[in-house]
Amino acid sequence: MGHPVHFKNDDTQTDLRSIPPQKSTITKPACKKNDQPMNQLQDFNESRYGSVSHEVLNTFRSKLMEKFKRLNEGTAKQGNPTLLNEIYSELYITEGDSGEICNEHEVRQIETQSRRAATEDKPIKCNDIFKPLPGQNKPITTVLTKGVAGIGKTVSVQKFILDWAEGKENQDVQLIFPLPFREINLMKGETFSLSDLLHVFFHETKEMEISSDKYKVLFIFDGLDECRLPLHFQRNETLRDVNKKKSVDVLLTNLIAGNLLPSALIWITSRPAAADLVPSECVHRVTEV
Numbered sequence: 094m095g096h097p098v099h100f101k102n103d104d105t106q107t108d109l110r111s112i113p114p115q116k117s118t119i120t121k122p123a124c125k126k127n128d129q130p131m132n133q134l135q136d137f138n139e140s141r142y143g144s145v146s147h148e149v150l151n152t153f154r155s156k157l158m159e160k161f162k163r164l165n166e167g168t169a170k171q172g173n174p175t176l177l178n179e180i181y182s183e184l185y186i187t188e189g190d191s192g193e194i195c196n197e198h199e200v201r202q203i204e205t206q207s208r209r210a211a212t213e214d215k216p217i218k219c220n221d222i223f224k225p226l227p228g229q230n231k232p233i234t235t236v237l238t239k240g241v242a243g244i245g246k247t248v249s250v251q252k253f254i255l256d257w258a259e260g261k262e263n264q265d266v267q268l269i270f271p272l273p274f275r276e277i278n279l280m281k282g283e284t285f286s287l288s289d290l291l292h293v294f295f296h297e298t299k300e301m302e303i304s305s306d307k308y309k310v311l312f313i314f315d316g317l318d319e320c321r322l323p324l325h326f327q328r329n330e331t332l333r334d335v336n337k338k339k340s341v342d343v344l345l346t347n348l349i350a351g352n353l354l355p356s357a358l359i360w361i362t363s364r365p366a367a368a369d370l371v372p373s374e375c376v377h378r379v380t381e382v
Contacts, residue, residue: 240382
């Protein structure tokens, strides 16, 4: 508040509009006036309480969109990139038995698949792999997708991520972290916390609270058959702290088993011969391309 008005001599006028404003000498408080737009205030409050701001999320989506909008397979020429949306064909994916992960040779599986009656198949779209089929009530959080070499598993992962980044599908998911085993192999022998590991691949995660249950997070581990980690599901210690440093093998087994971030979605792709590296009790749905 400013100084009170001092009347001179016998002047008792109470109409303050005619009195020149007094210059205040009182020190203003340190806080700033809340005269910024509401969306900026919302972002400030979100960052204050450990949430992901819209700006960070949009930047994250844009980078994934830029990375996956072009075909990343060896057939794509550097000088003439192929846009994934222009050439992608929907794969025929069926749901298998999550209780059994077949480890037969790929040739034997192809023969068995060709003899199986079409009525036994439960077709499912790639973008719907986490959605229960009619009559299924249990939530699906961990999916293992099998397919022989070159059938299109990696390309389907790219299309899934691109559709999400473009706002077309699975918009209930806030964050998708693609972590190919080919790149994870380079971390073998090193120790990280889950937060640190994500910082290596995604710098934007430094501003995110990944451990918060407010956000639906999806981890995609592509190419289980290329994994060079031991994946000791039974032998590794149980880990629940995302900030505790352990070997990458311990991080992955606890993440897939649901000890780390139990609410996170997990999608693993693999050639059939390596599918049994993940225990069947850790998988809620098995799909086959």
